[in-house]
Amino acid sequence: MPRILCDNAALRNAWYAVTRSVDLGAAPVSITLLDTKVVLYRSAGKIVAAPDRCPHREAPLSEGHLANGCLVCPYHGWTYGAEGRCVRVPSSAEHIPVPPRAHLATYTTAEKYGLVWLCIGEPGPGARDIPVIPQEDDPKFRRINTPVDVWRSSATRMADNFLDISHFPFVHVGTFGLAQETEVPKVKLEELDSGWYGYKYEVRASNSALGTLASGQSTDVVDRAMSSGFHLPFDVRSTIAYSGGLEHILLLLSTPIDDVTSYFTFVVWRNDDFSVSAEEIIRFDLAIGAEDKRMLEKLDGVLPLDKTTLVNAQADKASVEWRRRLNEAMSA
Numbered sequence: 001m002p003r004i005l006c007d008n009a010a011l012r013n014a015w016y017a018v019t020r021s022v023d024l025g026a027a028p029v030s031i032t033l034l035d036t037k038v039v040l041y042r043s044a045g046k047i048v049a050a051p052d053r054c055p056h057r058e059a060p061l062s063e064g065h066l067a068n069g070c071l072v073c074p075y076h077g078w079t080y081g082a083e084g085r086c087v088r089v090p091s092s093a094e095h096i097p098v099p100p101r102a103h104l105a106t107y108t109t110a111e112k113y114g115l116v117w118l119c120i121g122e123p124g125p126g127a128r129d130i131p132v133i134p135q136e137d138d139p140k141f142r143r144i145n146t147p148v149d150v151w152r153s154s155a156t157r158m159a160d161n162f163l164d165i166s167h168f169p170f171v172h173v174g175t176f177g178l179a180q181e182t183e184v185p186k187v188k189l190e191e192l193d194s195g196w197y198g199y200k201y202e203v204r205a206s207n208s209a210l211g212t213l214a215s216g217q218s219t220d221v222v223d224r225a226m227s228s229g230f231h232l233p234f235d236v237r238s239t240i241a242y243s244g245g246l247e248h249i250l251l252l253l254s255t256p257i258d259d260v261t262s263y264f265t266f267v268v269w270r271n272d273d274f275s276v277s278a279e280e281i282i283r284f285d286l287a288i289g290a291e292d293k294r295m296l297e298k299l300d301g302v303l304p305l306d307k308t309t310l311v312n313a314q315a316d317k318a319s320v321e322w323r324r325r326l327n328e329a330m331s332a
């Protein structure tokens with residue numbers, strides 16, 4: 001298996017969404033980030049993330065259970081509390097202190113947008129931060145989270161796809177792509193708001209039965225003013241504005257499990273009147289995501305990041321710039 005992403009220091013220093021906050025509760029959770037197995041649990045209200053390997057005999061801690069806010073290893077019951085501290089070695093008499101090296105080496109975590117974010121390297125100056133979505137603090141918008149799915153696709157291919165609109169009339173004919181012209185008007189890259197970089201464009205979208213719930217309109221075709229922008233390494237934001245003032249913001253997050261497999265989740269912010277349920281709203285976006293997934297899982301390996309391997313058209317301008325910056329960050 002290639003390790004273009006997994007062994008890259010810049011990528012290891014970045015933040016990634018690994019699970020939903022609501023999915024981290026009564027039991028430890030096992031995730032893999034850049035080929036590193038990590039156990040996540042909550043203790044004293046705080047998230048602990050550590051290598052999924054007990055310091056005693058290397059049993060997977062994620063197979064253990066939580067008792068009184070502590071993680072109990074399934075093999076010999078060594079018990080870990082807040083900040084990964086080993087608080088009990090059942091085989092030792094109580095007055096014997098735990099071995100100092102029994103404490104877990106922890107990783108840095110954060111909670112934002114209903115998601116648990118993880119950095120297994122060194123976050124901080126120069127490292128990639130958690131992206132900014134200003135609508136999170138705007139009471140006119142509601143946030144809708146969706147389950148974390150696993151795609152047999154490289155995060156590089158996913159980010160590239162989410163920046164690309166020229167596949168809409170081909171890949172998305174089952175949802176909204178039928179009405180769109182295949183020709184993509186001149187792409188003008190610009191600094192968008194809140195640290196996003198990308199382009200603005202108009203899309204003529206088919207308004208299927210599912211689409212009417214998302215667009216709030218009943219005509220056969222709706223015009224959307226959109227933007228697509230990236231935030232390194234693999235975060236993409238898509239904004240949709242319908243006539244009438246309805247806005248639909250999508251944060252598309254691709255997290256490398258390894259070079260060629262990824263978690264995918266997306267978060268929606270909408271300034272609607274809340275009359276349609278969250279489940280119905282996202283059913284349309286989930287159907288669109290399934291179309292992308294079907295296509296991407298047919299492509300092998302990591303997206304070539306160098307300048308010469310792939311052939312580009314003007315419609316690929318955003319992806320070309322994202323790849324240039326990603327390549328630069330990964331080589332630094």
Ligand code: FES
Pocket residue numbers: 054055056057058059073074075076077078
């Ligand atoms: S391996 Fe975890 S307690 Fe022994």
Ligand SMILES: [Fe+2]
Pocket residue numbers: 161162167171172288292
């Ligand atoms: Fe797509």
